[in-house]
Amino acid sequence: MSANIASTLLNVSQRFFRMGMLIVLWLVGLFMALYSLLAFFGDEPVLGAFIGWGVFAALVVARNKVTHSMLSAISKQVAGPDREHWDSLGSDPDKRAVAIDALFDAQKAVLSVGRRLDFEESVEKQTQMGTRNEPVYCHIQFRISRSLSAMEPREREMLRIAYHLYNADIFEEQAWQYYRTAFIFGDGKGSVDEWDVFLTKELSSQIKSGADAVRFYCARLDATVEGAVNAMFGVLEQIPEDQLPKAVRKVQKRIHGGDTWLDEDEIGDTPFTTEAVPGALLGDFPESGRMVRHAGEGSMITVAPPGSGKTQCHVFPTLLSWPGPAVILDVKGEIYEGTSKWRAENVGPVYKFSPLNPDRSHNYNPLTTVRSHPDYLWEDSRFLADMMMVPSGGKDPFWENRARDVLTAAIARVCLEKDVEQRPLGKVIDVFHGVGWNEFVMALQARVDIRSMTRAGHSLTGMEPKTRDGVLQTGLSSLSAWDGDRIERATRRSDWTPLDLRKGDNPTIYICLSPNEVESYISVLRVFIAQHIRQLTTELPPRDQSPILFLLDELPRLRQMPPVEEALEIGRQYGIKLWMFTQSIGQLRTAYENADGMIGSCAVRMYMNPSLHDETAQKISEDIGMQEGVMDRSRQAVVEPAVLAGPEYRDNVIVMASGCKPLRLKKHFAWQDEALSARMGSL
Numbered sequence: 001m002s003a004n005i006a007s008t009l010l011n012v013s014q015r016f017f018r019m020g021m022l023i024v025l026w027l028v029g030l031f032m033a034l035y036s037l038l039a040f041f042g043d044e045p046v047l048g049a050f051i052g053w054g055v056f057a058a059l060v061v062a063r064n065k066v067t068h069s070m071l072s073a074i075s076k077q078v079a080g081p082d083r084e085h086w087d088s089l090g091s092d093p094d095k096r097a098v099a100i101d102a103l104f105d106a107q108k109a110v111l112s113v114g115r116r117l118d119f120e121e122s123v124e125k126q127t128q129m130g131t132r133n134e135p136v137y138c139h140i141q142f143r144i145s146r147s148l149s150a151m152e153p154r155e156r157e158m159l160r161i162a163y164h165l166y167n168a169d170i171f172e173e174q175a176w177q178y179y180r181t182a183f184i185f186g187d188g189k190g191s192v193d194e195w196d197v198f199l200t201k202e203l204s205s206q207i208k209s210g211a212d213a214v215r216f217y218c219a220r221l222d223a224t225v226e227g228a229v230n231a232m233f234g235v236l237e238q239i240p241e242d243q244l245p246k247a248v249r250k251v252q253k254r255i256h257g258g259d260t261w262l263d264e265d266e267i268g269d270t271p272f273t274t275e276a277v278p279g280a281l282l283g284d285f286p287e288s289g290r291m292v293r294h295a296g297e298g299s300m301i302t303v304a305p306p307g308s309g310k311t312q313c314h315v316f317p318t319l320l321s322w323p324g325p326a327v328i329l330d331v332k333g334e335i336y337e338g339t340s341k342w343r344a345e346n347v348g349p350v351y352k353f354s355p356l357n358p359d360r361s362h363n364y365n366p367l368t369t370v371r372s373h374p375d376y377l378w379e380d381s382r383f384l385a386d387m388m389m390v391p392s393g394g395k396d397p398f399w400e401n402r403a404r405d406v407l408t409a410a411i412a413r414v415c416l417e418k419d420v421e422q423r424p425l426g427k428v429i430d431v432f433h434g435v436g437w438n439e440f441v442m443a444l445q446a447r448v449d450i451r452s453m454t455r456a457g458h459s460l461t462g463m464e465p466k467t468r469d470g471v472l473q474t475g476l477s478s479l480s481a482w483d484g485d486r487i488e489r490a491t492r493r494s495d496w497t498p499l500d501l502r503k504g505d506n507p508t509i510y511i512c513l514s515p516n517e518v519e520s521y522i523s524v525l526r527v528f529i530a531q532h533i534r535q536l537t538t539e540l541p542p543r544d545q546s547p548i549l550f551l552l553d554e555l556p557r558l559r560q561m562p563p564v565e566e567a568l569e570i571g572r573q574y575g576i577k578l579w580m581f582t583q584s585i586g587q588l589r590t591a592y593e594n595a596d597g598m599i600g601s602c603a604v605r606m607y608m609n610p611s612l613h614d615e616t617a618q619k620i621s622e623d624i625g626m627q628e629g630v631m632d633r634s635r636q637a638v639v640e641p642a643v644l645a646g647p648e649y650r651d652n653v654i655v656m657a658s659g660c661k662p663l664r665l666k667k668h669f670a671w672q673d674e675a676l677s678a679r680m681g682s683l
Contacts, residue, residue, distance in 0.1 A: 081143075082113060082177070096167045097247050104148060104160045111159075112145035112193065113180040117217050121200045138199050140213050144181070146190035151183065155225060158232050159183040161251050165235075168245045178221065182228035185214050260624065260638045262661040264288055270660040271296040271603065278324065280549075280579065281317035282606060283653040283665025291317075292655075292665055297547070298603025299568050299578035303585060303616060308608040309667055310581060311335065313653065315551060316670035318579075319508075320679045323347060324546035325501040326508045327532050329525065331518050331554045336510045338670075341681035348506030350683060351496055355524055356517060358489040366527045367423040368494045369535055370415040378452035381411040387530040389478045390522050391559050402467075403475035406431065409456040413443055425491045429483050432475045481523040498535035501548050502575075518557055530563040537566065537574045547577045555580045556591035565594065568601045586614035607654040608667070610644050617641035620654055624662055 089103070090096035103109055117140045122133045148156055162179035165171040184190045192210030199207060207213050218224055222231075241249070250263065264285045267274060272292050274285070279295030294300065304310040311334065319326065319339040325348065330336050336352055344350040354361035366388075370380040385407040389400060410431040414423050431440055444457030463471070481487065500507055511528050513521055529552065536548060555564070567578045580602075582588045589595040599605060610617040621641045643649065655663040670676040 080114075082180075085111075093167050097164065097245065100160065100163045100167065101247060104156060104163075107147075107149040107156070110145050110147045111180070111184055112143055113177060113184050114141075114143040114194075115177065115181055115217060116141040117220065119220075121203065123200055123202075136200050138197075138203065140195075140197050140199075140207075140217050142195040142210060142214050142217070143193045144185050144190045144214060145193055146184045146186060150189065151186065154229065155183045155186060157251050158229055161232060161236070161248055164245050164247045164251070168248075170239065170243075170245075178223055179228055179232065181221075182218065182223040182225060185218060185223070187218075187225050188215065190214075260661060261664045264290065266661070267292070271298075271657050272655075272660075272663070278322060279318075280577075280604075281314065281321065281668060282604070282655050282663075283313065284668050286664070286666045289666075291668060292663065294604050294657075296603065297572045297577070299571060299576075299580070299601065300604040300606065301580045301582070301599055301602045302606045302608070303582055303588075303610070304606075304608035305583050305611060309669060310608060311553075312669045312671060313608070313667045314579075314581075314606070315339075315553070316680070317668055317673070317676055318549075319343065319551070320670065320676050322549055323506070324549060325506045326549040326551060327501070327529075328508070328510045328551045329529060329553050329555070330510050330512045331525075331557070332515055333512045335551075335553070336512055337682040338680045340508070340510065340683045342679040343508045344683055347508060349508070351507060351509045352512060352683075353490070353510065353528065354512040355487050355490040355521070356513065358486050361490050362495040363490055363493045364496070364528065365420070365423065365425060365491045365494045366531055367411065367415055367425055367428075368420040369498065369531050370411065370423075372415055372418045374450050377412050377415060377450060378408070381415060382408045383534060384411055384527065384531070387527045387561070387563075388482070388523050389475075390526065392478075399470055399474040400478070402471040403478065405456065406460070406471060407475055407479070409444055409453065409460070410440070412450075412453055412456075413440065416447075421493055424488075425482060426488050429479060432472050432479060434472065478523065481521040487524070498532040501532070501536065502541055502545065504545075506546065518554065522558055526558050526561055529558070530561055533563040533567045533571075533576065536576055537563075537570060540573065541575045545575055547575045550576060550578045551581075552579065553581045554583075556582050556587045558591075560592050565592070565598065568598055584611060584614045585616045585619055603657060605656045607644075608652075609650060610641075610654075612641055612645045617645040620644055623656060624654075 089099040119138055120135045121138050123136050124131055125134045151159070159179060162171060162176055162183075166173075166176035188211060192214055195210035195213050197204075197207060197213055203216075207216055236244075236248075236252070244252075246265075262270065262272075264274070264287070271294055272282070273279065273295050274290045274292055275295075277293065277295050279293030280300060282292050282294060284291055302310050302314055315335055316338050319328070319335070320342055323346075326343075328335055333354075340350050340352070351362045352360075353364050366384060370384060371377060385404050388407060389404050392400060394400070407428070410428045414425075414427045417423050430436065441457050441460050444453045444460065447453040447457075460468075476483070482491075496507060496509065501509075509532075511525065513525065518525070529550075533550070550567070552564070564578070564580070567576050571578050580598075585595065585599070588598070592598055605623075607616065607620050610620055612618070618641045621637050621639055621644060624638045626637055639649075644654070649664075651667050653663075653665045653667055655665055670680065
């Protein structure tokens with residue numbers, strides 16, 4: 001038997017029952033009137049009246065109970081699928097909360113709701129005694145459905161809130177069903193799957209379809225979209241925030257455009273963690289204060305102007321907890337002063353290469369990494385020459401290119417010596433001062449077993465003296481950083497090799513210069529960083545080996561370095577974790593043509609105190625993206641550039657990674673952390 005037929009039979013039986021009850025009550029009333037009249041003249045008028053009125057009350061109660069029982073049966077029939085739907089979401093509130101969000105996030109389900117309205121209408125009846133009003137017992141019954149994907153964002157999110165409030169026992173069944181009816185019907189956008197009515201003649205002329213029936217129902221209960229939205233906002237204003245379920249607070253944030261940022265409870269499916277595991281420390285969640293780390297693979301970049309705290313917030317906290325090997329470009333010397341003691345005592349050997357302070361510096365000779373085998377000699381020499389020659393950016397590269405050729409040949413000649421301890425860098429510089437030039441050229445020509453050296457010798461033999469002098473002067477201007485007693489003492493030998501970073505001792509290597517020395521000694525810094533990266537990318541390491549952290553402060557000041565770009569592309573598979581620091585995006589673009597591509601290649605991108613003047617704030621705003629207003633469907637930037645550059649974000653770190661929402665973290669200053677500040681110190 002279909003639901004409509006069963007409902008019709010119930011209505012017919014209900015009507016006949018009510019008509020019968022009216023006849024019975026009318027007869028009882030007549031009997032009571034006669035009995036009261038007789039009792040008045042009899043011996044027991046009070047007892048007679050009491051019995052008569054008691055019978056009348058019993059009949060009224062019986063009528064109400066039977067009617068209530070019939071209506072309850074109909075309500076259960078209508079609401080049965082709704083209860084099954086709710087039970088399918090889970091057996092306890094926690095499971096249901098997760099299932100509710102999954103349901104609404106997926107937007108694939110089709111929701112349905114069944115409702116019934118019983119009401120009385122007064123109809124005028126003409127009788128022999130005149131006109132009188134007679135009640136007609138009416139009902140409207142229906143089941144409607146609608147896909148979540150077809151709902152407007154505000155309807156969907158408001159309905160999600162209703163589900164969560166019902167799950168938290170804040171809403172009763174009637175309130176939950178009210179919101180379901182309003183948003184599933186959506187002022188006529190939902191589908192009417194079943195409907196049945198029993199109405200007066202006047203109402204029947206108005207309600208001719210299922211949609212008409214549902215509209216009539218919604219109008220009687222103000223179950224329209226606007227009515228439900230306003231009602232929900234009224235409810236939320238009355239509930240204290242600390243009593244709202246967390247899931248509801250998240251929806252509220254989404255409604256007001258605040259769901260852009262990654263919440264702490266969403267961190268499980270991201271490259272980040274709050275666990276105390278080895279990783280780069282990025283900042284704290286503002287509410288809980290829990291530290292966030294990036295323990296995954298891939299390179300990183302921090303874009304932050306001077307004084308924004310990148311050293312205290314990123315460099316110190318990471319190095320004072322990083323258990324693996326590290327190479328640090330320390331252009332101020334403060335990183336060594338703050339982290340070397342703890343790393344020497346807890347991680348592994350510490351080397352400080354401070355070429356302008358040779359008495360307190362370890363030694364590193366870049367010529368020791370050049371292989372003397374004929375198959376590799378010229379190739380390695382050329383690479384070293386490329387790094388030693390700092391690009392000037394001039395329009396005519398002839399002089400630089402020729403100087404680079406001479407430098408390659410000079411390096412190759414010195415590195416023919418297989419004993420790496422017998423490769424003084426001074427012999428390379430001597431060539432550019434013209435010391436032993438003829439002997440140098442003849443030595444190149446004599447190496448007939450290495451064709452590249454022979455060709456270089458013949459080329460230099462035919463060079464005009466005036467051209468030769470110009471080439472040597474160009475080379476000297478670029479190599480001036482290597483021309484001095486202090487640098488010569490610091491490069492006499494090598495106390496370590498780049499491959500020592502893979503031997504399991506977990507060394508930490510600092511290269512230190514003061515800020516006013518960087519520009520003059522860019523060549524030294526370029527060679528140091530490039531050789532370590534190149535040596536570590538010649539052979540794949542074992543899978544279980546600790547990654548090597550390269551922490552490169554003030555990277556753009558070193559000019560364009562191809563090995564850095566290579567490390568961004570292939571460093572992950574070679575166990576290199578590159579962390580670049582720049583003051584602005586504009587500064588990086590000046591040094592690298594592919595600056596935006598380099599930033600995009602980083603697994604994690606972090607920004608502090610972005611500026612409006614160099615387009616950094618604008619880029620961050622664009623990367624965060626646009627949002628559609630849940631309430632009015634307007635599109636606007638999640639965070640305007642001016643806001644990012646203002647005081648509201650002064651103490652924040654904006655962290656972005658592919659495949660997840662951005663994080664808005666609080667800066668974690670090492671000097672404010674008792675555990676970290678206790679580790680600070682220098683050897």
